[in-house]
Amino acid sequence: MQGRLIYLMGPSGSGKDSLLQAARAPLEAHGCRFARRVITRSAESVGEDAVGVTPAEFERLEGEGAFALSWRANGLAYGIPVEIDAWLDSGQDVLINGSRGHLEAARQRYPQLLAILLRVDESVLRQRLLARGRETPEQIEQRLARSRSFAAGGQGSVAASGQPLCVLDNSGPLPQTVSRLLQLLDEARQCA
Numbered sequence: 070m071q072g073r074l075i076y077l078m079g080p081s082g083s084g085k086d087s088l089l090q091a092a093r094a095p096l097e098a099h100g101c102r103f104a105r106r107v108i109t110r111s112a113e114s115v116g117e118d119a120v121g122v123t124p125a126e127f128e129r130l131e132g133e134g135a136f137a138l139s140w141r142a143n144g145l146a147y148g149i150p151v152e153i154d155a156w157l158d159s160g161q162d163v164l165i166n167g168s169r170g171h172l173e174a175a176r177q178r179y180p181q182l183l184a185i186l187l188r189v190d191e192s193v194l195r196q197r198l199l200a201r202g203r204e205t206p207e208q209i210e211q212r213l214a215r216s217r218s219f220a221a222g223g224q225g226s227v228a229a230s231g232q233p234l235c236v237l238d239n240s241g242p243l244p245q246t247v248s249r250l251l252q253l254l255d256e257a258r259q260c261a
């Protein structure tokens with residue numbers, strides 16, 4: 070049986086990377102794989118364990134078909150390595166850090182994907198982004214504005230497609246969100 074693509078998305082600062090790290094061990098114990106993203110952001114930048122490449126390298130990799138999914142946002146390019154297809158084909162579930170803006174394109178390629186939207190109140194988001202210190206205050210405001218435009222439910226928003234979407238709140242302590250994620254994935258497995 071084909072594995073399931075679990076597509077985690079949410080605004081900058083909602084805790085995607087923290088959740089991926091915290092849930093990694095229990096999910097790997099269940100055979101779930103984690104894709105390492107390729108990003109045109111310097112490798113030493115704070116945050117996730119991604120492969121940092123130059124824009125030219127990214128274009129070359131993309132042209133060679135190295136990515137199962139790729140998108141541009143926040144002035145950066147992001148790629149999910151094509152090796153996830155072999156993992157899915159061998160029946161393993163794969164969890165990725167996705168983009169709200171790319172969700173519909175991702176569904177075209179993976180119609181069975183499980184979409185999970187991580188959310189946090191905007192005031193908490195701003196505080197977390199400032200505390201993380203990876204972006205400038207101006208970049209943080211741009212990310213918050215991007216988030217508001219998705220939340221408004223207009224064209225291109227995650228809510229506009231009418232497709233199933235699980236919402237996971239990360240306003241509370243991270244261990245609580247991890248438990249809810251594991252529970253949600255268990256339920257989804259039983260429905261599959």
Ligand SMILES: Nc1ncnc2c1ncn2[C@@H]1O[C@H](COP(=O)(O)OP(=O)(O)O)[C@@H](O)[C@H]1O
Pocket residue numbers: 079080081082083084085086087088116197198200201239240241242243244246
């Ligand atoms: N549940 C939580 N409670 C408190 N702080 C959190 C929680 N989840 C994430 N954070 C913090 O919020 C900041 C943004 O989280 P991060 O995982 O980098 O978000 P994202 O990957 O979605 O941008 C980080 O400094 C992280 O430590």
Ligand SMILES: O=P(O)(O)OC[C@H]1O[C@H](OP(=O)(O)OP(=O)(O)O)[C@H](O)[C@@H]1O
Pocket residue numbers: 078079080081082083085086116142143145147166167168169170171215
């Ligand atoms: O369409 P969106 O949902 O806005 O997503 C755009 C991009 O922003 C996030 O990445 P990134 O790691 O750069 O940002 P973050 O860690 O600040 O969330 C997310 O993982 C997407 O790659």
